[in-house]
Amino acid sequence: MSSPLKPAQLPSVFDSLNPEKTKRVLETALLISQDPLPLNELKKLFNNELNTSILNNLLEELREKWADSGIELVTVAGGWRFHTRPEMLPFLNRLNPQKPPRYSRAVLETLTIIAYRQPVTRGDIEEIRGVTVSSPILKTLEARGWIDAIGHRNVPGRPTLYATTVKFLSDLNLRSLEELPPLEELGSLVETQEKNEAQESNEAQESNETPLITLVP
Amino acid sequence: MSSPLKPAQLPSVFDSLNPEKTKRVLETALLISQDPLPLNELKKLFNNELNTSILNNLLEELREKWADSGIELVTVAGGWRFHTRPEMLPFLNRLNPQKPPRYSRAVLETLTIIAYRQPVTRGDIEEIRGVTVSSPILKTLEARGWIDAIGHRNVPGRPTLYATTVKFLSDLNLRSLEELPPLEELGSLVETQEKNEAQESNEAQESNETPLITLVP
Amino acid sequence: MTQVIDSVDKDPVAKICGEPLMEIPHDLYIPPDALEVFLDTFQGPLDLLLYLIRKHNLEIRDIPMAELTRQYMAYVETMRVDQLELAAEYLLMTALLIEIKSRMLLPKPAKNTEEEIDPRAELVRRLLEYEQIKLAALRLNELPHAERDFSFVQVWIEKKTDQEPPHVHLDDLRNAWITLISRANVNRHHQVTRETLSVRAHMSHILRYLRDNEAVEFYDFFSPSANVAEVIVIFLALLELAKETLVEITQSKVFGMIYVKPIETSATT
Numbered sequence: 001m002s003s004p005l006k007p008a009q010l011p012s013v014f015d016s017l018n019p020e021k022t023k024r025v026l027e028t029a030l031l032i033s034q035d036p037l038p039l040n041e042l043k044k045l046f047n048n049e050l051n052t053s054i055l056n057n058l059l060e061e062l063r064e065k066w067a068d069s070g071i072e073l074v075t076v077a078g079g080w081r082f083h084t085r086p087e088m089l090p091f092l093n094r095l096n097p098q099k100p101p102r103y104s105r106a107v108l109e110t111l112t113i114i115a116y117r118q119p120v121t122r123g124d125i126e127e128i129r130g131v132t133v134s135s136p137i138l139k140t141l142e143a144r145g146w147i148d149a150i151g152h153r154n155v156p157g158r159p160t161l162y163a164t165t166v167k168f169l170s171d172l173n174l175r176s177l178e179e180l181p182p183l184e185e186l187g188s189l190v191e192t193q194e195k196n197e198a199q200e201s202n203e204a205q206e207s208n209e210t211p212l213i214t215l216v217p
Numbered sequence: 218m219s220s221p222l223k224p225a226q227l228p229s230v231f232d233s234l235n236p237e238k239t240k241r242v243l244e245t246a247l248l249i250s251q252d253p254l255p256l257n258e259l260k261k262l263f264n265n266e267l268n269t270s271i272l273n274n275l276l277e278e279l280r281e282k283w284a285d286s287g288i289e290l291v292t293v294a295g296g297w298r299f300h301t302r303p304e305m306l307p308f309l310n311r312l313n314p315q316k317p318p319r320y321s322r323a324v325l326e327t328l329t330i331i332a333y334r335q336p337v338t339r340g341d342i343e344e345i346r347g348v349t350v351s352s353p354i355l356k357t358l359e360a361r362g363w364i365d366a367i368g369h370r371n372v373p374g375r376p377t378l379y380a381t382t383v384k385f386l387s388d389l390n391l392r393s394l395e396e397l398p399p400l401e402e403l404g405s406l407v408e409t410q411e412k413n414e415a416q417e418s419n420e421a422q423e424s425n426e427t428p429l430i431t432l433v434p
Numbered sequence: 435m436t437q438v439i440d441s442v443d444k445d446p447v448a449k450i451c452g453e454p455l456m457e458i459p460h461d462l463y464i465p466p467d468a469l470e471v472f473l474d475t476f477q478g479p480l481d482l483l484l485y486l487i488r489k490h491n492l493e494i495r496d497i498p499m500a501e502l503t504r505q506y507m508a509y510v511e512t513m514r515v516d517q518l519e520l521a522a523e524y525l526l527m528t529a530l531l532i533e534i535k536s537r538m539l540l541p542k543p544a545k546n547t548e549e550e551i552d553p554r555a556e557l558v559r560r561l562l563e564y565e566q567i568k569l570a571a572l573r574l575n576e577l578p579h580a581e582r583d584f585s586f587v588q589v590w591i592e593k594k595t596d597q598e599p600p601h602v603h604l605d606d607l608r609n610a611w612i613t614l615i616s617r618a619n620v621n622r623h624h625q626v627t628r629e630t631l632s633v634r635a636h637m638s639h640i641l642r643y644l645r646d647n648e649a650v651e652f653y654d655f656f657s658p659s660a661n662v663a664e665v666i667v668i669f670l671a672l673l674e675l676a677k678e679t680l681v682e683i684t685q686s687k688v689f690g691m692i693y694v695k696p697i698e699t700s701a702t703t
Contacts, residue, residue, distance in 0.1 A: 009703055024286055024287045024305075025308045027286065027287055028286070028288055028301055029301075029308070029309060029312060030287055030589075031287070031588075031589040032301060032309065032591050033312070034586045039313075044312055045308045045309070045312060046308075047311065051612065069241055069245070070241045070242060070245030070246065071248055071249075081587075083580070083586055083587060084249060084499065084584045084585045084587070085245075085584070086578070086583065088245045089584070091246070091262045092246060092249070092585060094261045094262055095250075095258060095262060100579075100581045100582045106477060106572065108572075108574060109567055109568065109571045112567050112574050113567055116567070116649070117569060127648050128560075128567055129477060129478055129567070130479050130480035130481070130527070130560070130564060131477060131478030131480075133277070171553055171580035172578070172579060173577070173578055173580075180574070181570065181577070183566050183569075184565075184570065186562045186563070194605065205456075229539040249586065249588060251588050288589050298590055299589045299590065300589065301589065301591050301592050306591075307554045309591065319600050320602065320606075321612075325606050325607070325609075326568040326610045328607065328610070329611050330603070330614065332607060333611065335635065336638045337679070344612055346614065361599060365642075367641040367642040368644065368645055368680065368696055369697075370679075370680060371679045371697035376642060378680070380641065380642065381638070382637030388602075389604060391604075394632065395635070398603065
């Protein structure tokens with residue numbers, strides 16, 4: 001009986017693990033984890049005795065192993081994760097007939113503004129949407145873990161600043177905010193005859209990555 | 218996209234699914250579910266168009282497919298479920314090194330008082346700690362098997378007397394209570410004059426020891 | 435209410451940017467009983483304006499303010515009947531539209547500056563920005579969403595044992611004791627010695643033994659194999675128990691058997 005006060009001594013990884021066993025451990029860890037596992041987490045499985053390139057190779061092999069199945073291994077913002085392939089959805093939906101809630105346009109627009117303009121205050125969102133943003137809307141997004149309060153703008157009232165989370169990205173299968181669909185260029189929303197103007201406005205936008213933030217002194 | 222309300226519009230399972238595809242669907246459903254899936258749930262995946270024996274055969278094949286991996290397909294009370302193999306646990310535990318749970322200060326202090334002052338009543342403990350000792354604290358220690366009620370003090374209310382158990386000693390790798398950290402070295406914390414008193418009382422005890430034994434021939 | 439809408443319908447839509455618009459698309463008509471649908475349909479004044487502009491193919495960069503304002507007000511009137519609170523934002527926009535319209539009617543001042551600011555510019559900017567977000571929201575919604583479009587793989591972790599109980603290290607006890615002593619500024623340190631501890635340990639031991647045995651002969655507490663120190667400690671423990679009236683030590687006759695009984699037993703019998 002080893003004392004509970006002393007962690008059991010485990011043999012060095014390379015004493016006991018060949019590549020196949022290593023992959024098996026990786027696979028198991030990824031199969032049990034709901035959250036994506038970043039490389040540094042995966043390395044912990046082997047007491048950090050695996051280097052990144054070996055790890056990446058093994059993960060690629062795992063990805064290929066699962067190529068022809070109902071689940072796939074993907075990299076998202078938070079790391080590596082298994083999830084189901086779209087073609088499985090019709091079958092799986094039969095198991096859970098209750099559909100996940102669909103978000104209202106108000107929620108989606110609020111989320112979009114936060115995603116593209118972050119960090120923003122509720123006032124910023126209201127400015128763009130032209131209507132008040134109710135607390136339940138923000139709470140819905142916070143409860144989903146997609147946005148969180150990251151601070152306060154240093155203006156009277158110190159309004160809360162919201163930003164999207166890593167979970168937002170990984171839940172949408174994205175690795176970074178840059179992978180969000182690009183915003184429709186303002187110019188293309190305008191008729192052709194206004195093309196020149198539109199392009200100007202476009203250039204203005206490009207030269208100033210976040211021009212709209214200037215609305216918020 | 219066919220409406221989930223009209224299953225009839227979906228092609229019959231056997232039109233679109235060969236055994237391999239069926240197994241893939243089964244595998245996927247089992248991989249995303251933490252709860253065991255009973256046969257009648259699994260049948261829902263195929264609109265109940267698979268009979269039990271075919272289903273069982275496919276599940277057996279799946280079980281064999283996973284025989285040489287970090288997870289295994291098993292039947293438990295609730296149905297079929299994938300779970301991790303025991304040999305994976307040492308690795309997986311490194312991912313979530315559950316911080317060993319810790320007892321609250323109240324529990325630790327109560328345990329300490331019982332260990333050093335046994336047998337003691339709840340009142341004794343309260344007197345030393347200066348705060349009330351809630352029942353859950355004592356229950357926690359009793360449930361752990363580290364203390365037990367060994368009698369009642371013969372005073373009004375007949376309060377229960379608590380003492381530490383053999384299990385307490387063995388769980389802490391002690392052979393006897395005397396192996397508890399000696400408290401002499403804690404003397405520096407105590408007022409010097411009190412220390413002297415203590416020594417006197419100590420000496421008084423020692424000087425009494427020998428004569429008393431004569432009472433027990 | 436229908437009068438208002440009728441008046442809109444009958445209004446000659448006439449010309450927009452010089453082009454005649456034959457009729458207002460019938461989806462401008464909002465039946466009163468569909469008000470809730472209407473409210474759900476539009477996210478606010480900007481959304482409604484965008485709808486009107488896009489539906490009627492108005493030039494967003496050259497908005498016919500009179501036309502837009504008239505159509506907009508027809509909707510808002512519909513809403514005002516029931517949903518005054520919500521209409522507030524819409525009413526604010528009405529005021530803005532009228533203001534822009536009137537500023538456009540003002541005679542243009544002598545060209546002082548080359549860049550004359552179009553009174554509609556700010557509104558157009560807001561409309562375009564909102565439309566940009568609106569479209570982005572649609573596309574965002576089309577991205578695969580966890581739980582809606584795919585599930586996470588989540589295999590059960592089979593753990594042999596339940597949750598591990600808390601570990602307690604000897605240092606935890608030591609630290610707890612230090613805390614207690616430094617907190618309680620009382621003279622009870624004399625009981626805090628090793629000697630006392632072993633006595634008290636034996637007190638527990640004796641009491642536990644008595645719990646299962648009604649009366650024990652005094653000598654039985656002293657094992658023949660016990661060394662002198664142990665005998666002393668056991669004896670002290672018995673005396674201490676007697677002093678604390680936890681046990682009763684009786685002797686029926688001189689030099690007779692001495693019995694140790696737990697007090698509680700004697701008390702209950």
